Amino acid sequence: MKIIGDVFKDTKFTKGIEGMYMTPDVIAQRDKSFQMLGLSEGEKVLDIGVGPGFLSAAMGAMVGPGGEVYGIDMSEDMLEMAKMRCNEQPWVHIKSGNAMELPFEPESFDAIMASQVYELVSDVDVALNEMHRVLRKNGRALILDSDWDSIVWYFQDRDLMDKILLSWKEHYGDPILPRTLSAKLIKKGFEIKQLEVFPILNIKLTNNNFSYWLVKLINDLVPGRKGITREDVELWVKKLFDIDSKGEYFFNINRYLFLVNKN
Ligand SMILES: C[S@@+](CC[C@H](N)C(=O)[O-])C[C@H]1O[C@@H](n2cnc3c(N)ncnc32)[C@H](O)[C@@H]1O
Known part of the structure; x- marks a missing residue:
């Protein structure tokens, strides 16, 4: 059974996401996204799947009070x-939306950010049509998603x-x-301007890196799913921490960034 979106109704899960997003790995990922989207003062931007609000807060600073940012999400916790994160920027509007x-x-928008949200939606074609509809002509969008089968994780x-x-x-x-x-x-009518891969590589399992928080999120989420028990x-x-204590830890995942234009 697919329970897309439901995990973001669980406070333990959403707090874990917030912790993960404060790590240098994810800060560097956001910097890469901002560098590609290249926002200017006064622009009107949409942040689809705003999450804990790190992207919207930073984009609010980039467009300044003469611009506007709209961050939408379906999770009350997020x-x-x-x-909270954007409360000192009245030009950043956080609202419920799908x-x-x-x-x-x-x-409506000069630019759109859709970071790690399209991999979650139940119908990406519909979501892309919507992105195309609300973006102005010659507007641009940055889409970032993970390939969860790109994980290379040392484990016997x-x-x-x-x-x-x-x-x-x-x-x-x-x-x-x-x-x-x-x-x-391309089928939706976007032109791809730039395509990049952003790897996250950890050789330690500490709370200052991405995979530590991924372990925590997985630990909280998967027991009871697909026959996985709490003991599993x-x-x-335990085995991951044993590997780390021997100095043998290795984790890698690839994120992909697509910068597109609506011609
Ligand atoms: C992995 S988080 C990414 C947060 C943020 N975009 C970032 O990269 O910092 C995914 C977010 O997308 C939201 N989300 C999932 N499905 C959605 C949908 N159909 N419409 C709007 N938001 C959605 C979740 O609630 C969650 O906050």
């Missing part, structure tokens, strides 16, 4: 966090690792979306 039914008029019991990752991937609409996204974007997950976590 909307709360984003509102990526597949954007609550905006056609051609491959069977257990595969089972754990399979149940983690269950909450994604398309856990390997980047592989088909270029073709989908505890064993998996």
Whole structure:
């Protein structure tokens, strides 16, 4: 059963996401996204799937009080966090909304950020149509998604690792979306201006890195899914920390960034 979106109603999960997004790995990922989108003062921007609000807060500073940022999300917890994070920028508006039914008029935005949200939606075609509709002519969008099958994670019991990752991937609409996204974007009428890969590589399991928080999120989410028991997950976590204590830890995942134009 697919339970897309439901995980973001769980406060433990959303707090874990917030912790993950404060790591240098994810800060560097955001910097890469900003560098590609290239916002200017006075622009009107949409942040689809605002999450804890790090992107909207930073984009608010970039466009300044003469611009506007709209951050939308379907999770109450995330909307709360984003509102707190942006509360000193009255030109940043955080509101409830669905990526597949954007609550905006056609051609409303100069630029759109959709970071790690399209991999979660149940129908990416509908979401891309919506992005195309609300972006102005010659406007641009930055889409970032992970390929969850790009994970390279050192672990001797491959069977257990595969089972754990399979149940983690269950909450994604398309856990390997980047592989088909270029073709989908072109079909919708976007022009691809730049395509980049952003790797995250950790050789330590400390709370200052991405994969530590991923372990925590997986530990909280997967017991009871696809036959995974609490004992399976505890064993998996213990083995990862054992590997780390021997100085042998290795984790890598690839994120893909698409900068597109609406001609
Ligand atoms: C992994 S977080 C990414 C947050 C943020 N974009 C970032 O990169 O910092 C995904 C967010 O998308 C939201 N989301 C999932 N499906 C959505 C949908 N159909 N419409 C709007 N938001 C959605 C979730 O609630 C969650 O806050």
